[in-house]
Amino acid sequence: MTPEDAEAILRDYFAPWVQRLGLGVEEVGERHAIVRLPWSDDLARAGGGLSGQAMMAAADTATVVAISAARGGFVPMTTVQQSTTFQRPVTGKDVLIDVRITKLGRTLAFSEITLTADGEVEPAARASTVYAILG
Numbered sequence: 001m002t003p004e005d006a007e008a009i010l011r012d013y014f015a016p017w018v019q020r021l022g023l024g025v026e027e028v029g030e031r032h033a034i035v036r037l038p039w040s041d042d043l044a045r046a047g048g049g050l051s052g053q054a055m056m057a058a059a060d061t062a063t064v065v066a067i068s069a070a071r072g073g074f075v076p077m078t079t080v081q082q083s084t085t086f087q088r089p090v091t092g093k094d095v096l097i098d099v100r101i102t103k104l105g106r107t108l109a110f111s112e113i114t115l116t117a118d119g120e121v122e123p124a125a126r127a128s129t130v131y132a133i134l135g
Contacts, residue, residue, distance in 0.1 A: 001028050001069040009065060009074050018061055021054065028069040031101040035062035036118075038094050049089035052125075056084050058097055059113045059127045066099035067109045067131055075135035077109070084127040093117040095124060107133050 006025040010018075021043070027034040035058065037043075043054040060079055068074045096116050103110040113127040 001072065003028055005073075006033065006065045006069065009068055010061070013064070013074060014061060018057060021058055021061070023058060023061060025065060026096070028065065031066070031070050031104065033062055033066035033069055033099045035065060035097045035099070036094050037097060037115075039090075039092055044091075047089075048091050050091070050095065050124075052084070052086055055086075055090075055095060055115055055125055056082065056127070058095065059084065059099070059115060059125075060129065062097040062099045063111050063113065063129045063131065066101055066111060067104070067133075070101050070104050070109070071133075075133060077131045077133050077135075079129060080108070080132050081130040082127060083129075084125055086125045088122065088124050090117045090124045093119065105133075109133060 003025040022038045024036045037058040045051040098114045109131045114123045115125040
């Protein structure tokens with residue numbers, strides 16, 4: 001799967017409000033994806049930091065891209081569980097979402113996600129997900 005193929009998944013399978021996040025696929029591999037969440041004042045909460053809801057939605061969406069890459073294309077799937085820990089605020093910077101598939105089964109997929117502000121070394125947040133593969 002190429003980044004262009006993954007961009008098509010974002011266009012074809014996600015609700016308009018998710019598309020308005022402006023996510024861009026930077027890289028896809030056999031069991032991973034890196035997706036960029038561009039900074040937007042519209043996604044900032046009181047105090048100017050990027051909202052946790054936007055980061056969680058971006059991480060959830062990026063996981064679909066990574067699972068699709070691992071399976072060789074999009075199949076219907078749904079989030080079963082997502083756990084996110086926020087470690088530091090993000091202000092005025094894009095966020096890079098690095099998804100690593102840790103187990104890909106026939107009916108379930110597990111991932112670990114690191115969200116890092118562009119140009120930073122330390123993560124802003126970490127997440128883990130479990131997905132049910134429906135197709």
